[in-house]
Amino acid sequence: MSEAYGNDFVTLIDEDGNEVEFEHIDTVEYQGTTYLAFIPAELSIEEEAEVVIMQIVSEDGEEMLEAVEDDDIADAVFNMVMERAEAEEDE
Structure with missing residues (x-):
């Protein structure tokens, strides 16, 4: 699944209707859902x-x-992303 998204940029609309560009940094599975x-x-x-x-x-x-x-759920996924980022830095 993560290869389909790759390292890319997406434009998301914030709660005020403004377009904001974001960089995709990680994809994780949590309780059967992809985040x-x-x-x-x-x-x-x-x-x-x-x-x-x-x-x-x-x-x-x-x-x-x-x-x-x-x-x-957001906190749990965030913690998984941070742990993975720290593990990559340690390598």
Whole structure:
């Protein structure tokens, strides 16, 4: 699944209707759902960046990204992404 998305940039619409470009930094599976992590594209990964967690949902057979509303799930996925990033840095 992660190869399909690769390391790429996406434009998301924020709650104010503004287009914001994000960089996809990781894809993780959590409790049977695929989640993608993004950071604002203008920031480097070393900076303190807001990580945006989105989930893949199927609607009418089409995959779409949707914001994760459940804070507990978002936190768990965020922690997985951070652990994986730290493990990569240690290598």
